[in-house]
Amino acid sequence: MRAALHTLLLLTLFAVCGSPAYAEPLRLSIVHVNDWDRLDARDGAGGAAKIASIARYERDRVEAEGGQVLLTFGGDMLSPSLLSGFDKGAHMVALANAIGFDAAVLGNHEFDFGPDVLKQRLKEAKYPVLGSNISYKGKPGFPGAERSRLVTAGEYKIGLLGLTTTDTPSLSSSGPDVGFAPLAETAKEVVAELRKDGADLVIALTHAVYQKDLETLRQVAGxxxxxxxxxxLVLVLYDGKQAILKSGSQGNFVGIMDLTVDRVEGRNGPQLVWQPSFSLINTTDVEPDPVLAAKVSAFSSKLDRELAIEVGVTEVALDTRRASVRSAENAFGNLIADAMRTATGADAAITNGGGIRGDTNYPAGRTLTRKDVLTELPFGNRTVTMRLKGSDLRAALENGVSQVEKGAGRFPHVSGISFAFDGRKPAGSRVSEVKVADTPLDLGKVYVIAVNDFIARGGDGYTAFEKGEIVVDASSARLMASQVIDYVQKSGGVKAGVEGRVRRLD
Ligand SMILES: [Zn+2]
Known part of the structure; x- marks a missing residue:
């Protein structure tokens, strides 16, 4: 680090001491936002109008000095907000267009509604979206996304690439047609292409954990x-040669990297030098941009109209507080599992308590709205059905209660199944008295099971479901929330309370 800084200082001194200038120095301000799916500010920070406001302020300031602004997005905008549950992220692209991003990378959430919806969203986007390591149907690239891009800033060329986490298939619904190549390997190739095409400065937009980012930088010096x-994470890291900037989420913070880029005489001919300064702006005190604020409020009203629709009255009290849905049978958990089983015609249904997020007490007699259901199930999860052996079903239930003492989100809510468990026993041997449709579980028999797509993929430790034979996969499955809404409407309200489906022996 010190050696690198020293070199940079020497180079800068050399530049100052009268070597011939190859080009006018460039003032480049990078304004970066990532992981933003929220319309409005929360607790005073974030949201579209504040992001737009900082971008406009920075453009005015830097362009007045003859510099250039690059407004970038680090992925994850299409999901999982409530309005996205209705319009599959269309409003986010409309807002991003209005804010005027210069480049974005695809995040895992961009695949939450499947590749076909993403293709449509990419058609709507007026800014370039990079997907350098993504392939589609066996060929490099994703329709509507770019492998790389060269932009001109003053007398300099800036190369852009975009890398998306290889975990996307397990985090999202990218499906069997979309592939994600290793990040550093891809970056090496794309950076070489960009340098060959004359890129003076190379910027990688990435959507991955910072450990991966560090690995990518170490392996790809270009x-x-x-x-x-x-x-x-809100993060700045700089070793004198390479820099990382991450801006948290939701526009609560906006990161700015202000660069002076110059081409000077080096030991081996012309050489590019750049000096950064960093700011991480907490947006709490930022005035919202009025144009974007108006768009946000129009989308909020649309959302309110969609959500206000009443679905039915609950005859039982419902308690969706975090501790309640992760420790014991729960009336709301039963409701979800009943809706999944009824909608699919499966023998049994299982969903994990961690997917229930409303953290609310509803008294008996309360009218539930669509908003209540979507607040409880905000992730846009779908109901997958599979054929599963009794022994794997039993293993899944064991997993479900394996971390009950930690309040883990894997706690199972069931329909068509009843069982007992003893949390004092070692994990893996806690479950007993399992019945499917009031008949003791047959370990050798194959059952049709409905589960949410997250646990179907082995999420929350449910690896037993990976052994199932899929009947309806996530891409063709329906939203759990829609099934719950339909079920409450058709049943004329919520009737089932806690009825001994999951009995605790401890
Ligand atoms: Zn992500």
């Missing part, structure tokens, strides 16, 4: 600047 996302 990347100058990495603008990240995914792990919601």
């Amino acid at each position: 990347i100058d600047i990495l603008l990240g996302g995914h792990d919601h």
